[in-house]
Amino acid sequence: MTKIFKTPFAAQGDKVAIPNEVQPDGAVSYTQGYGYDYERDQNTDPAAKDIEREKMNGIFHDITEAVGEMQTFGAAQWTVEAQPYPLRGLVYHKQKLWQSRIENNKEEPTAGNAWIELKADLTAGEVGAYNKEEANQRFQPLGNYTPAGHSYSKEESDTRFQPKGNYQPTGNYSLKGESYLKSESDVKYQPMGNYLTAGYSYSKDESDGRFQPKGNYAPTGNYAMKGESYTRPESDNKYQPKGSYQPAGNYAVRGESYTKRESDDKYQPRGNYQPAGSYQPKGNYQPAGNYAVRGECYTRGESDNRYLKSRGGTTLVYNGPGITDGQAASLSQDYRGRFMFFQDADGDYTTLAIFPEDWATMGVTSGSNGYAHLRLENNGRTLRCVYQGSNAKVSKVWVL
Template sequence: MTKTFKVPFAVQGDRFSIPDEVQADGAVSYTQGYGSGYGLDPNEDPTAMNIEREKMNGIFHDITEAVGEMQTFGAAQWAVEAQPYPLRTLVYHNKKIWQSRIENNKEEPTVGNAWIELKADLTADEVGAYSKEESNKRFQPLGNYTPAGYGYSKEESDTRFQRKGNYQPAGNYALKGEGYTKPESDARYQPKGNYQPAGNYAVRGESYTRRESDGKYQPRGNYQQAGNYQPAGNYQPAGNYALRGESYTKGESDRRYLALGARGVTTLASRLNLNDNQTVYLGRDCRGKVIWVYGNEESYIGGAMTIIPSDYYSVTTHHGGDGRMTLTLINNGTTLKVIYTQNNTRLTRVDVWD
């Protein structure tokens, strides 16, 4: 962790102040540092100079005191000796941080043109700006305003015009009370229509309507005598059938068993060189299919037959004397994955029997 110099080096030790100017006798100074005399061998040269403890303490004290000052205050303390200060220099003075606003600044830090105080809680007044409240009182929001006199105010518009709406066209209308309203007319009269002439009709409910009769009775005709008949339909010829659930459907059999007779071989992937955890897309569901996998790139020697019944069901095939591959299917049987290979065996080709 970085050292924080709260106590300057040798603050209570023996030390000498180091001068800035070059010394005539070659002694250490801040301008020259340790001169060439300090590099001579005192056993061979009587003019050789020794590094003095007090002066070394003085150098380390000056450095650590300056570093500690900046660590504590965030900037070096202002001093007359450091003048003039360049533009934007930061100093600490009178418990405040100041920044120089001019070049060759020889002024003592105070509010004015030469220095500006830096602080986290500057107010709008301190930087010559309006506060939000003052701005709201002095200015209106930006917008496209109509010049005064070129438009009606809201109050003027409300008193001069009626709101937009769907109004009745101008015309000669009956005054209120001289005609029936729509609800009054609907209550007094029935709509125009083709009504049944007056006559002696059966009361509603004492006879069937046409639809009710059609639903309850069949048309007159020559019908088969009453008996226990099966509804008309396309039925299976008479025979001895297995009950539902006691045999496989055609679709179920196709999924469970290999077809009899000659079967075609289709190459789904070739020119491969797949190692552990590599996959190849087969383009079809190969679960339960007879698959030939080849484990040698040259002439595809080393084919082995296998059946993988479901995804993530691993099988191991043998190739040559000691070659092996452990395989499985994923993605609903459409992708073949190499789980493990042995003795430089590689998956090079995949065939399936259809």
């Protein structure tokens, strides 16, 4: 016979509460249960643990108390700790049995949208129904009834109507021959209305023979017979949209090969790379990295021919017979945006000048009263003397 736990195990015995969380010292918990320390040899292993009497009593007490609660009430009692309750979960609360009507139910059981009370002695009023007495007073026995007022009673019919026969309707009639019969009028006249002149419009038969019903028709053209071409749904299911597709072939299943992004991250393009140095792993090439594509940067030779080496000094870029009004001197490279100064025929140095763009005229002075107007042309490769004043004939050009 099934044991009914009216009294939980060790109700009056020595017991301690068992924690839910795993314990740092390996003690028993509801999450871990009895760990490996309880299996160690107590004769040889100092880390071995005893199965404590009070804790075992606590475990059996918890289990039998929960089983007894369900045996007594038919369901576990509602508690905040057990939330949330699932859809159709059963609980016992305030002497009533409740069923959850929603998922993740965190409400306290009460009549409403979240819970519904379950009971065997529901009354008609509790479910919104009529009891027998109310139903007998409110309704008549089932039958084939005609609604009140829908038909005349026999007495009303006998008073109101005469037996069925071929009678002339009551009315003010003209004598025979004084008026046309309906059939005569129908033959002789057409119904009154707003008529168009004969020939003004097509008759229905003419229109039906001449025109087709109004609708959304395709323009006249050379169409394939139905069934000789695919419909739009058939084409959509049979073919893919026009585009640039990979040609048919034997391809690797997704995951068996690297995608372009994976290959780009893992490998560098094939090419002629700088040999690895002694500080790199042994190999024939520079390790993969973020390198500029060939042609996007200058080589050392190109840079040496294009730019002056930065050494904190000056470079003589023109040394000639000198230029005066309207004359120009050719330079080796583009010197726009560079610090430039000049030396006149007397050996005096001028003030510094920077030419930001071609045709930007700058004024420079030399000595006590010499001055000149200069500018760059030909993408910074030609120096022209626009105007020379006093003794400022440019004979040498220096770049800082």
